[in-house]
Amino acid sequence: MEKDHQKNQVPKELLVPIKDKENDSEKISGPSRTFMQDARRTFFKNKMAMFCVILLAVIVVFSIIGPGMNEHGLDDQDLSRAKMPPHAPVLENISWLGFDGTLKDEFKGDNVEQATQKAISRYDNQEEFIDIKVLSEGDGSNNSAEVKATYHVYEAKDMSDQYFWLGTDTLGRDQWTRLWLGTRVSLIIALVAAAIDLVIGVAYGGISAYYGGRVDNVMQRILEILVGIPNLVVILLMILVLQPGIISIIIALTITGWIGMARIVRGEVLKLKNQEFVLAARTLGTTNGKIIRKHLVPNISGIIIINTMFTIPSAIFFEAFLSFIGLGMVPPDASLGTLINTGFDNIRQYPYLLVYPAVLISVIMIAFNLIGDGLRDAFDPKMHK
Template identity: 75%
Template sequence: MTQENEHKDVPKELLVPLERKEDTSEKISGPPRSFMQDARRTFFKNKFAVISMILLVIVILLSIIGPYFNEHKMDGQDLSRAKMPPRVPVLENISWLGLNGTLTSEFDGDTVEEATKNAVMRYDNKEDFIDIKVLAEGDGSKDSAEVEATYHIYEAQEMMDQYYWLGTDTLGRDQWTRMWLGTRVSLIIASVAALIDLVIGVAYGGISGYYGGRIDSFMQRIIEILIGIPNLVVILLMIIVLQPGIVSIIIALTMTGWIGMARIVRGEILKLKNEEFVLAARTLGQSGGNTIRKHLLPNVAGIIIINTMFTIPNAIFFEAFLSFIGLGIVPPEASLGALINSGFDVFRLYPYMVFYPAILISVIMIAFNLIGDGLRDAFDPKMHK
């Protein structure tokens, strides 16, 4: 029996025509994503960067509205309430948080009585408000006695109805209010530094890299001269002419802070200015300014944004350092560096004056750096998946 006869014997209902199916192995399942959509997707997959961004938003909001959270005046000075420790409603009942409004220190002496006497003298001789805990009983010869004294200063000052969330400074000013006012000043200086980078640095680097030749050589010699002048020398010159404060710091940043951005942008422009799209723009008769603005800068926007995010914490640290050594913001004005400087002199007795502003400035700088890392990965095409 031939093969043709075999097919004739098969019932027709079993013969089903073969349907040609389209190969879907390489079919695009959704609309294509742009580079910015991929960058945004990569950034939001970075949990540390997202958490840092949320923390920064909270810090910025508190720097605006935080000073109005309590009833204490922003610039009120009262020596009768100086050096009050932190005390927060509800949280004062949790002893290990250290927010119960007490001062605790350890005192030594040849005997327990002498160590106790030292504690009482240290806390204004208000023995009725001091709790003594004996840590070591000395024998008066080799080993000294040691006691732990807890001073209930709010009761001693008859201020049980008052709450200073982060305590007060040596002049009786509310630390919570001053810390957020100082954060506001530090963020303003950082924002000005970023704006200077974007305006002066990007324009200078773009023009130098695009035109090249003698223009580039002349502009780079200017940068080499400016980069050889230390920032501290510029600050000292500003202090001679102006008073220490925001203006002198901003002028110092204006003179030298944009150099790093200018050099980075120049290097990127040098790599891109001979690409086909730039040559096409020139052929169509576009001016140099339009070519830089419309074609070159959008292609280096990623590195500009990343460098700006790293410039901000550097500016904050620069201001804090200057204020700490007395060349920046000076009292009664507040900044994070000035607060740390004012509390450093009494750090051993009142560590909270340094502790809270130091934590805040650390959080701000770490957050900006983590966001910068996230943006760097987001604008790197190799990281897109």
């Protein structure tokens, strides 16, 4: 036992005492991160939010360069090529993708001949350019015959060498060009709505809460009056004065679109204005405007950013809804709402006119909402690790 004990003993020359320094206990082993650095780190970890940021960046780029990516200009209109289906190079060889330049539909009749005749009549009697596939022979009683017709419209119109990537609309205009033009208009309206929220809403709510008293009382009564006016009524009043279009929509958003932001900012400023850092700034003689700009607004920047991100899809949907019911953008001007309206009128025979703008506006709205969710988590201190 004594031998084992001696083996386990450490030589004294290896035992070096540690010198205790006065500030060692308070020394930080690594650089500390600010709240914004933590928020940015949390947001970058959100894979879905980052994917949506990249997706929206691609959509913005295409809204800028998309209309000029083919030879069909903005005013390129020809009724002889109206309602042409999508026809894209390379992809035309994969029929199930729907870019082969054909129109497909199913027709029923008492017998195969009758169903076939309906298909031929539907496609302008261009029998030599129609492929018929019999789906059901029918028995002449309750079960009717059914055929599937494939109309090679580009060949019928001697346009096999022309390509319309997303087809053409009812006036023969290229849908690819108009889709990205419409996206550009919708994004401009969304950005204007966000700017209105940031400028008018933040300023109004901040001033109302900070000064309080009679100022807050008067400003909130004005706000309650504006809340009672629906956006649709404001748009109708704008149409009486102005023509339907982007100006009317922007004015309507300017009148009522910032109210939600103003209320949120007011509530946050009311919680912060009696905090010690604000009282200290007042004691040092800082002006009221500087206190709002330099102290209060930065401390509620997270709430402002998140609410702005949720405002953008609401503005896009607002414009699309107005254009859909004929109170927003008016043809020939393009927006996602007008394209959806045109597609809805032709949904049974030409569904591609509706599918592409509807999918694009859905992707934009979902992406902005997911980014808003990511920002909300990023600015929540509980989510920081």
